[in-house]
Amino acid sequence: MSFFDCTPKFSVYIHRSFPLIDINSHGNLSTLHPALRLPVGFALVHTPSMQNVSKRTLLVLFSLACTLPTVIAGNWPQFLGPNRNGVAADETSVKDWKTSPPERLWRLEIGSGFSGPIVQDSRVYLYHRKNDQSVMDCMDLKTGKKVWKYQHRTQYRDDFGFDPGPRATPCLHEEAIYLMSADGILTSVNATNGQRIWEVNAREKWDTDKGFFGRAPSPLVYEDSVIYIIGGKRNAGIIALDRATGQIQWKATSDPAGYASPVLDKRASSPILWAWTRERIHGINPKDGKLRFSRPLRSSMNASVNAATPLVLPEGLFLSAGYGVGGNLLQISNGSLQSKWTGDRQMSNHYSTCVYQNGYLYGFHGRQEFGPEFRCIEASTGKVQWTEKNLGAGSVIRVNQQLFIMLESGELIMARTDSTQFKVIARKQILPFGVRAFPAYSNGHFIARSPGQLVCWKFEN
Incomplete structure (x- = not known):
């Protein structure tokens, strides 16, 4: 069914604004999921029948639509970006480094942790640890100057001697930032001034287990809920809290937590x-x-983790882990999840999530400690298209047709999304060794961290 076959008699679409205004055939105001994207301030009006809609109503609704809040192109408000898929939405490709080299705007000394930076409008936010404090810092994107700081005490100690800082990346929605510390403290902080809104000790309330390496799944916002995978007892493996109050809304499963973050699938009507x-x-x-x-879906080995976040693709749901799990493409069929293909030789993500482009997945295959390969596979079949060795471990995000590969060594590689070959555009050492956190990209700004440094590089688009 085409757009113009829909039941509503009048619709207004505003670029990146939702819920969108819709007047149904009875003249009542309702909402409709975005179907088109138009320039800001431009509306598409469809009026096959306007008997129930007055001119004044149309004028009022058009004015209202023009004042709806918009999502700024370039925001990176949560783990893996605006759509939790590692893709920088609405960004243009970066110019050639040889003719327009990137500029380092600033570098800051920071604390420990694997939590990645997030960006909203002109501010950068980072969750890290200094001594016995988990610290949420807000900084100016252009200068790195501190805007505000929130901190709370942490007691986390890593059983294997690894970095003791936060693992989960914060999620920013509207005026609040949602955190989860490595020792299970869930917090909401005002994004404007850093004041605490609420705090919940999940470790004490639901007896959560820290697992091998601390609590790590990043929170996700859905409507008026913030969702956490905490691995709690008493059917509190996954919980939803009221965004405004921190009160429990629902609980599900008693599974222990992994390290993958939750993701929303909007392909179906529900x-x-x-x-x-x-x-x-x-x-x-x-x-x-x-x-x-x-x-x-887990390894038969006890000493194993599911760490890469699921990816919602046109071909199905893609999941990948090390320790023999490998890559898995699942599809919903006859009311259950069915495997389209599975294999440990195609794409075995240890902890780094792949990115997708036009039917192909790009990511790291193999265990971090053994030296993974970077490769491209066909999403629908798992067929390996090419493999690049000797890069080591790292993470990858996509900016338009370009891959930004942040290696654990601290080297940044920019390559093309090409399913026929690994084609490097440029590469540069930007951080010391030990980079594990996913970077952020916002309006030409690339922000990345190591356990002790946070840097911001500006690229020409």
């Missing part, structure tokens, strides 16, 4: 929350926490 725990991949109704799908 959204699905995909949450990959240590034991299973769950498909959950994000409104009430009811399980819709569940499938076991």
Whole structure:
């Protein structure tokens, strides 16, 4: 069915604004999911029948539509970017480094942690640890100058001697930032001034287990809920809290937590929350926490983790882990999750999530300690297109047709999204060794961290 076959008799679409204004055939105001994208301030009006809509109503609604809040192109407000898929939305490709080299705007000394930076409008936010304090810093994007700081005490100690800082990347929505510390403290902080809104000790309230390396899944906002995978007891493996108050809204499963973050699937009429725990991949109704799908997916080894975040693709749901799990493309068929293909030789993500472009996945294959390969596979079949060795471990995000590959060594590689060959555009050492956190990209600004440094580079678009 085409757009103009829809039931509504009048619709207004504003670029990146939602919920969108819709007047149905009875003249009532409702909302409609975005179907088109138009320049800011430009509306598409469809009026096959306008008997129930007055000119004054149209004028008022058009004015209202023009004042709806917009999502600024270039925001990176959560783990893996605006759509939790590692893609910088609405960004243009970067110019050639030889003719327009990037400029380092600033560098800051920071504390420990694997939590990545996030960006909203002209501010950068970073969650890290200094001594016995988990610190949330807000900085100016252009200068790195501190705007505000929030901190709370942490007691986390890593059993294996690894970095003791936060693992989960914060999620910023509207005027609040949602945090999860490595020792299970869930916090909401005002994004404007850094004042605490609420705090919940998940470790004490739901007896959460810190696992091998601390609590790591990044929070996700859905409507008036903030969703966490905490691995709590008493059916509190996955929880939704009221964004405004921190009160519990629903709980689901008693699975221990993994390290993958939850992701929202909006392909169907009813959204699905995909949450990959240590034991299973769950498909959950994000409104009430009811399980819709569940499938076991973990290694037979006890000393193993599910760390890469699920990717919602046109071909299906892609999941990948090391320790023999490998790559898995799942599809919903006959009311259950079915495997389209699976294999440990195609794409085995240890902890770094792939990125997708036009039917192909780009990512790191193999265990970090053994020296993974960077490769491209066909998403629908798992067929390996090419493999690049000797890069070591790292993470990857996509900016338009370009891959930004941040290596653990501290080297940044920019390459093309080319399914026929690995084609490097440029490379530069920008951080010391030890980079594990995912970077952020916002309006030509590339922000990345190591355990002790945070840098911002400006690229010409």
